[in-house]
Amino acid sequence: MARIVQKYGGTSVADIARIKAVAAKVARHVAAGDEMAVIVSAMAGTTNQLVDYCRQVSPVHDLREYDTVVAAGEQVTSGLLAMALQELGVPARSWMGWQIPVTTDAVHGNARILGIDSDELLERMANGEVPVVAGFQGVAAAQARAGRIATLGRGGSDTSAVALAAALKADRCDIYTDVDGVYTADPRIVRRARKLSRITYEEMLEMASLGAKVLQTRSVELAMKHRVRLQVLSSFEDLPGTLVVDEDEIVEQEVVSGVTYSRDEAKLTLVRVPDRPGIAAAIFGPLADAGINVDMIVQNVSEDGRSTDVTFTLSKAELPRAVQVLKGRDDLGFERAVPDENVVKVSVIGMGMRSHAGVAKRMFQSLADNNINIQVISTSEIKISVLIAEQYTELAVRALHTAYGLDAPIAG
Amino acid sequence: MARIVQKYGGTSVADIARIKAVAAKVARHVAAGDEMAVIVSAMAGTTNQLVDYCRQVSPVHDLREYDTVVAAGEQVTSGLLAMALQELGVPARSWMGWQIPVTTDAVHGNARILGIDSDELLERMANGEVPVVAGFQGVAAAQARAGRIATLGRGGSDTSAVALAAALKADRCDIYTDVDGVYTADPRIVRRARKLSRITYEEMLEMASLGAKVLQTRSVELAMKHRVRLQVLSSFEDLPGTLVVDEDEIVEQEVVSGVTYSRDEAKLTLVRVPDRPGIAAAIFGPLADAGINVDMIVQNVSEDGRSTDVTFTLSKAELPRAVQVLKGRDDLGFERAVPDENVVKVSVIGMGMRSHAGVAKRMFQSLADNNINIQVISTSEIKISVLIAEQYTELAVRALHTAYGLDAPIAG
Numbered sequence: 022m023a024r025i026v027q028k029y030g031g032t033s034v035a036d037i038a039r040i041k042a043v044a045a046k047v048a049r050h051v052a053a054g055d056e057m058a059v060i061v062s063a064m065a066g067t068t069n070q071l072v073d074y075c076r077q078v079s080p081v082h083d084l085r086e087y088d089t090v091v092a093a094g095e096q097v098t099s100g101l102l103a104m105a106l107q108e109l110g111v112p113a114r115s116w117m118g119w120q121i122p123v124t125t126d127a128v129h130g131n132a133r134i135l136g137i138d139s140d141e142l143l144e145r146m147a148n149g150e151v152p153v154v155a156g157f158q159g160v161a162a163a164q165a166r167a168g169r170i171a172t173l174g175r176g177g178s179d180t181s182a183v184a185l186a187a188a189l190k191a192d193r194c195d196i197y198t199d200v201d202g203v204y205t206a207d208p209r210i211v212r213r214a215r216k217l218s219r220i221t222y223e224e225m226l227e228m229a230s231l232g233a234k235v236l237q238t239r240s241v242e243l244a245m246k247h248r249v250r251l252q253v254l255s256s257f258e259d260l261p262g263t264l265v266v267d268e269d270e271i272v273e274q275e276v277v278s279g280v281t282y283s284r285d286e287a288k289l290t291l292v293r294v295p296d297r298p299g300i301a302a303a304i305f306g307p308l309a310d311a312g313i314n315v316d317m318i319v320q321n322v323s324e325d326g327r328s329t330d331v332t333f334t335l336s337k338a339e340l341p342r343a344v345q346v347l348k349g350r351d352d353l354g355f356e357r358a359v360p361d362e363n364v365v366k367v368s369v370i371g372m373g374m375r376s377h378a379g380v381a382k383r384m385f386q387s388l389a390d391n392n393i394n395i396q397v398i399s400t401s402e403i404k405i406s407v408l409i410a411e412q413y414t415e416l417a418v419r420a421l422h423t424a425y426g427l428d429a430p431i432a433g
Numbered sequence: 434m435a436r437i438v439q440k441y442g443g444t445s446v447a448d449i450a451r452i453k454a455v456a457a458k459v460a461r462h463v464a465a466g467d468e469m470a471v472i473v474s475a476m477a478g479t480t481n482q483l484v485d486y487c488r489q490v491s492p493v494h495d496l497r498e499y500d501t502v503v504a505a506g507e508q509v510t511s512g513l514l515a516m517a518l519q520e521l522g523v524p525a526r527s528w529m530g531w532q533i534p535v536t537t538d539a540v541h542g543n544a545r546i547l548g549i550d551s552d553e554l555l556e557r558m559a560n561g562e563v564p565v566v567a568g569f570q571g572v573a574a575a576q577a578r579a580g581r582i583a584t585l586g587r588g589g590s591d592t593s594a595v596a597l598a599a600a601l602k603a604d605r606c607d608i609y610t611d612v613d614g615v616y617t618a619d620p621r622i623v624r625r626a627r628k629l630s631r632i633t634y635e636e637m638l639e640m641a642s643l644g645a646k647v648l649q650t651r652s653v654e655l656a657m658k659h660r661v662r663l664q665v666l667s668s669f670e671d672l673p674g675t676l677v678v679d680e681d682e683i684v685e686q687e688v689v690s691g692v693t694y695s696r697d698e699a700k701l702t703l704v705r706v707p708d709r710p711g712i713a714a715a716i717f718g719p720l721a722d723a724g725i726n727v728d729m730i731v732q733n734v735s736e737d738g739r740s741t742d743v744t745f746t747l748s749k750a751e752l753p754r755a756v757q758v759l760k761g762r763d764d765l766g767f768e769r770a771v772p773d774e775n776v777v778k779v780s781v782i783g784m785g786m787r788s789h790a791g792v793a794k795r796m797f798q799s800l801a802d803n804n805i806n807i808q809v810i811s812t813s814e815i816k817i818s819v820l821i822a823e824q825y826t827e828l829a830v831r832a833l834h835t836a837y838g839l840d841a842p843i844a845g
Contacts, residue, residue: 037486040490074449075516078453078517079520081517083515083519086516086519086526086527087512087516088512089508089527090512092506094505096502096504096505097502100487100502101486101490103501104494104498104502104551105490107495108491112500114495114497115498115501120580120581168532229443237633347796
């Protein structure tokens with residue numbers, strides 16, 4: 022008997038048959054005596070359709086109206102799943118963000134949860150009722166009257182689920198998705214990738230940030246902060262997934278747990294920037310003011326002592342805007358800006374790095390052995406990322422997966 | 434300069450291009466200095482899709498969840514239209530039923546509006562903002578916390594519009610739909626049907642009840658009660674529609690304003706019912722208890738003084754349930770129940786009937802001239818309805834249209 026929050030993603034509720042299958046799965050938990058709360062996404066495809074409507078109406082639209090439109094998808098699935106549970110004899114009711122309420126800040130389109138009023142939900146769960154909560158949405162608390170619907174950004178239902186699990190002090194938060202767990206690498210690229218049975222919050226956070234699309238980054242942050250035991254698993258198979266847990270719950274820590282890649286990277290080099298104090302602030306200040314996130318930064322040593330090349334990376338989507346912001350700044354005095362979209366960021370991640378020497382060396386050696394040139398390097402305590410030319414993505418990921426001993430044994 | 438509530442039905446907001454066209458129409462009113470509020474239906478087809486989902490999940494579903502699911506359609510259109518207005522430079526915001534709030538009773542699936550809080554809307558309208566209100570929905574006021582979404586029944590956006598117009602004391606309520614007004618008969622059947630420029634509330638109410646599908650019956654009742662000037666018109670043509678107004682606004686009242694028909698009728702005859710006091714109550718009491726609406730009733734004179742045949746009409750959908758209810762009642766003592774779905778109700782409607790003799794006679798004569806047998810008759814002050822075999826529908830409607838001088842002159 023446990024208190025469990027389950028989240029079902031868009032593919033898990035893609036049609037009525039799947040919604041009924043989800044209801045059956047939840048009903049089995051209820052029959053076993055578990056206290057259940059469920060978070061649902063919109064039916065697969067619905068959110069994209071609604072986002073597309075908004076873009077068609079107006080390329081630059083009021084995000085409060087955008088939130089009102091896109092939140093409708095989760096409203097539909099929560100009502101349908103509540104019905105499906107009732108059909109199986111399980112007491113259930115749907116809950117919209119504004120009904121609970123799930124209060125958020127007023128950053129529409131990408132709001133953060135400020136609080137969840139859990140009293141009534143807990144009382145109903147204790148009486149055997151299953152709350153079916155519309156994910157992805159809350160209500161902006163700023164207005165005294167008539168709060169507006171706010172959404173948490175794409176993938177926000179993961180965050181809804183973790184926040185609800187924290188508020189309900191749930192024993193576990195199960196994230197049902199279309200993959201059956203977290204892998205040592207993308208199985209579409211690395212055939213010998215292995216599913217991890219456990220991974221730490223810190224590693225999961227790096228993986229989510231560095232390109233593994235299993236969980237929304239913010240949901241992992243939140244799980245780490247509130248120590249919510251997360252499980253990632255598939256709603257289509259009855260197999261154990263990957264548990265995301267505290268470090269001390271993992272007995273045998275591998276040096277490297279996974280290799281990730283992100284193609285959503287672009288590189289921008291400013292050639293012959295005057296080499297004077299304050300120049301970095303002068304470059305990155307305006308970019309920050311424009312809301313552009315810069316990731317890796319390299320400043321070359323200048324040959325003549327008077328000028329230097331500054332290279333940094335950012336998301337592909339923000340490259341044109343960054344170029345525009347910098348071209349308008351004659352005071353920076355650089356010769357030219359050279360954009361490059363033909364790059365990928367490949368990272369190795371592992372808690373074990375902290376206590377093992379030679380992890381970086383093995384990465385560089387492995388890439389060198391495959392004649393892959395490293396353009397930029399950045400490291401943290403538990404990851405090493407390199408920027409390389411995009412055409413080497415698969416080669417690099419496979420080579421590193423082998424180099425760190427992550428390959429699954431060959432069957433037979 | 435006027436204060437106008439406009440309601441746009443599903444076909445008027447069926448896609449993004451049409452939503453933009455609606456925004457342009459509203460913007461023209463705003464530019465002319467009108468204070469505008471808009472009510473929208475769901476995009477054509479959406480509500481049917483959502484209703485179908487509910488039926489697939491469970492044939493007998495929780496109506497509170499049904500309301501949550503189906504109300505999502507109007508939420509989407511209200512957000513999109515608000516965006517489209519903003520895109521044209523018109524200040525606008527979407528309003529859900531729970532945000533205004535539009536409070537309703539707790540009869541989910543077919544709720545009645547109890548009140549509309551209009552203060553904030555009026556204030557914003559005075560400042561030039563256009564409220565775009567999701568039609569068809571409100572919030573059930575019964576619960577102290579976490580009010581549930583309630584819907585007003587199919588066609589409920591008409592009622593939303595009239596109720597809002599009454600609350601805002603609007604000068605006019607324009608109902609934009611896929612027909613361009615109210616006709617003397619269904620133009621698909623009667624080629625020479627004419628569009629009425631004006632019609633009284635009373636006539637419109639009879640027409641809506643008797644099969645003309647232009648307006649939801651309850652919206653007309655509400656308009657009559659609050660003396661809201663209604664206009665029915667097409668959003669696809671820039672033509673004047675039909676005004677629904679007080680009798681004293683109509684100078685020249687025709688004897689008969691229209692001929693309607695309803696195929697949604699069934700007839701049930703109870704053969705050889707014992708002819709004793711209280712038998713009518715014994716039959717119709719259980720039907721009323723089961724929520725079955727009976728329309729016309731005929732009791733034949735008994736031949737032997739001991740038994741009689743009782744015939745009544747009801748909607749086709751309720752026929753099987755009515756048979757079931759009555760078959761369970763052995764105490765009624767009738768010989769057998771004979772159902773008949775092969776019937777149609779044809780009606781003539783007109784305020785002028787009150788002061789003209791011979792209206793009924795002309796109807797019966799016209800049907801007799803066409804060899805159409807009348808099965809049941811019912812009359813009120815301003816309408817006469819007859820039940821006839823369904824195959825005579827077109828013949829009867831055309832004959833009556835001609836008999837009452839409603840045919841438009843032949844062009845050329």
